[in-house]
Amino acid sequence: MIVVTGATGNVGRPLIAALAAAGEQVAAVSRTIPAGESGPASGAGGVRRLPADLTEPESLKPALDGAEAAFLLTAPGFLASGDLGKVLTVVRAAGVRRVVLLSSQGVGTQRHPSNFEDAVAMSGLEWTILRPGNFSSNAFQWADSVRTRRVLEAPFADVALPAVDPADIAEVAAAVLREPGHTGSVYTLTGPEPVSPRQQSDAIANAVGEPVEFVELTRAEARSRMLTFMPEPVVESTLGILGTPTAAERSVSPDTERLLGRPATTFADWAKSNVAAFS
Numbered sequence: 590m591i592v593v594t595g596a597t598g599n600v601g602r603p604l605i606a607a608l609a610a611a612g613e614q615v616a617a618v619s620r621t622i623p624a625g626e627s628g629p630a631s632g633a634g635g636v637r638r639l640p641a642d643l644t645e646p647e648s649l650k651p652a653l654d655g656a657e658a659a660f661l662l663t664a665p666g667f668l669a670s671g672d673l674g675k676v677l678t679v680v681r682a683a684g685v686r687r688v689v690l691l692s693s694q695g696v697g698t699q700r701h702p703s704n705f706e707d708a709v710a711m712s713g714l715e716w717t718i719l720r721p722g723n724f725s726s727n728a729f730q731w732a733d734s735v736r737t738r739r740v741l742e743a744p745f746a747d748v749a750l751p752a753v754d755p756a757d758i759a760e761v762a763a764a765v766l767r768e769p770g771h772t773g774s775v776y777t778l779t780g781p782e783p784v785s786p787r788q789q790s791d792a793i794a795n796a797v798g799e800p801v802e803f804v805e806l807t808r809a810e811a812r813s814r815m816l817t818f819m820p821e822p823v824v825e826s827t828l829g830i831l832g833t834p835t836a837a838e839r840s841v842s843p844d845t846e847r848l849l850g851r852p853a854t855t856f857a858d859w860a861k862s863n864v865a866a867f868s
Contacts, residue, residue: 590614590655591766592685594643595662599726600691603759604660609636611767616652644671646679653683658766662691663705665823673705677712687715687772689765691758694722694777698835700826706775717771719762721778722838723830725752725859728789732866735801741790742804744811745832749783751841754854761848777842781853789856796860797867808832 591608595601596617608615614635622638641648643663653659659680663671680688690709695701697720709716731741758778765771784792787803794801806814808828815824830838845853860867 590616590657592616592618592649592652592656592659593662594618594641594649594660595664595691596638598662599724599755600758600762601660601662603756604762605636607759607763608766611763613767616656618649618652643667643673643676646672646675649676649679650683653680653685656683656685658687658689659685660689660691660762660766661709665819668702668823669820673708677708677714681712681714685714687717687766688712689717689719689762691762692718692720694720694779694838695826695830696720697775697777698830698837700830701823715772717765717773718775719758719765719778720775721753721758722780722842723750723752724758725754725780725854725856726863727752728793728856728860729863729866731793735793735797735867739799740802740804741786741793742806743786743790744806744808744828745785746787746803746805747785748832748834749785749788750831750834750839751779751781751783752789752856752859753778753780753845754856754859757845757849757854761845764848776844776848778845779840779842779853781841781846781855783839783841784856789860792857792860793867795857796864 591613593601593605596605596619605615605617616637616639618639618641620642622640639652641652692706693701696703696706706718734740790801790803812824
């Protein structure tokens with residue numbers, strides 16, 4: 590059995606679907622069980638839905654019973670209130686052998702702290718670390734304004750980063766969780782080409798079939814908006830990546846295509862697949 594934390598998120602949902610489709614038994618963990626799911630026995634395709642909170646590691650025990658591997662995804666607020674070392678102690682005590690941590694490309698470029706990765710590497714478990722770059726799904730923050738006003742507002746209009754589809758991250762995670770040969774590996778996951786906010790606006794306009802006005806925000810305006818849903822240290826490091834990326838952060842990593850056995854999904858294709866959110 591495989592435990593997936595962050596089960597209701599942009600990576601968790603497709604990861605659970607991929608694992609279930611491959612015939613795996615999955616314990617899908619989130620702080621609350623989604624509406625329509627009645628609890629541990631619910632879900633199709635060998636999926637059990639279980640409530641747990643990583644800030645309370647003991648709450649994970651029911652989900653870990655009988656598990657061989659675990660996918661660890663922490664919410665932004667976990668940085669301030671959580672202890673991944675304690676989570677890993679509970680995971681190891683439950684007999685889980687393998688963990689896959691969803692980290693961030695920012696750790697590799699020293700934008701974000703490495704303490705979560707360090708904890709995993711010192712856990713005594715078989716571990717793999719995934720470091721995705723900018724998520725294509727971050728574009729959902731523009732969905733309401735595009736849908737209601739056909740306007741997209743973002744800073745750093747022409748700074749391009751290779752945005753990665755969360756479904757590609759999930760597909761990589763499913764492979765790493767199921768297949769041998771990834772222990773001790775760190776993979777950087779990006780999209781197939783750099784794309785700027787202005788280009789993302791054009792791709793969304795093409796997907797909805799109507800013009801979308803692009804409005805460039807100042808850094809201060811973007812910071813103010815981001816502080817409403819992200820901790821300040823995360824906001825500052827994110828703005829640094831978006832506005833003044835390093836050469837590594839601008840570069841396309843070969844890991845995604847190599848692990849998937851196909852090209853990574855473009856932002857334009859992601860927009861087409863998610864056009865309902867912007868229509």
